[in-house]
Amino acid sequence: MTNLNRLTPIEAAHQFVNEHFPNCKGALLAGSVVRGEATEKSDLDIVIFDKNLRTSYRESLIEYGWHIEVFAHNLTSYKQFFKMDYERARPSMPKMVSEGIVLKDDGIIESIKKEANDLLHNGPQEWSEETINTKRYFLSDALDDFIGSTNRSEELFIASALAELLSEFVLRTNRQWIGTSKWVYRSLKDYDEEFANQFVKAFDIFYKTGNKGQVIELADNVLQPFGGKLFDGFSLGKR
Template sequence: MHNLTSYQQFFEDDCRRARPSLPTMVSEGIILKDDGVVECIKKEAKKLLVKGPEEWSLETINTKRYFITDALEDFIGCSNRGEEIFIANTLAELASEFVLRTNRKWMGASKWTVRSLRKYDEEFTKQLIEAFDRFYRTGSKTAVIQLVDHILQPYGGRLFDGFSLGKSNLE
């Protein structure tokens, strides 16, 4: 339950994390009773959803590239099936987040990740699902590696050498 002001903080928090749960629920919800206030909140939610999440900074993009590269290198070098599965899961989440956020699209979790990806690009989503499904079924990593490299390529590709967090260039 929210009152006429409490929902605003939840809208802000959801938008900041790029997972607009409450704005989506409000925008898609059916109004049972309204004295003219709920319709305004519903319009506010729809406006937020159309606007999309904040654009990532170059620093954020590079940080995410680094973490994707780290997971990809672990994935490539791993020969333990159990570890490969968990690394692949992490890689799928990181790659999905990267694609959606670099394109200023909302994210989701669990089933909402796939729904968010499909809403953004049906063909890309199909490729992503097929690449990871092939890995899970056969152990072949090639399609996953190629897809992740394709995702990173417009932003400079893999990022490892020379990257550091929390240090200035003078250090």
């Protein structure tokens, strides 16, 4: 951290809660500072549980020398976010609650953390065969675009789409949580560190040299247990 005069994350979080939410029933500090992954640009993710709030909301502030992201809930609204995160297989709120350091607790945090931990442990809903085939088709389509393209500018964007589809397919067919941005790699690493490194290496080689070979091989290996690429006979919405 470059600002040596600012409060520590815990000090700043405690002060923020005491000043802005003195009557809340519980508060947690989550995010990269809790995981030991903070950078100069990291912010403080603070989850608030306040029975007086009519609705949940998110707010961004700068106080005490820190960028602060507030995730404010009443004592039931967080459940809807747990449900939405479960359905999209991206457990943002459950992860924050699970990993969060307790800033304040009037006897509610243990049960909420248990809800989050149970959800994370059970994993996302299993994909149906229909969903697998649909995802397999679109992954195959992106792979064929990638193989066939000779336009470097277009290839860069095709590769980006392919990486997202491929990571989602691997994780969801193995009932693992997915993520976006930096959480794509973190999710892959949580699932299988060796595969995550192979994934990164394949795309890194393509971006540096234009060689598509390892990306194609990786995608073919992922699709192979499900019957390989899918085109002939696929339909969507036909009655």
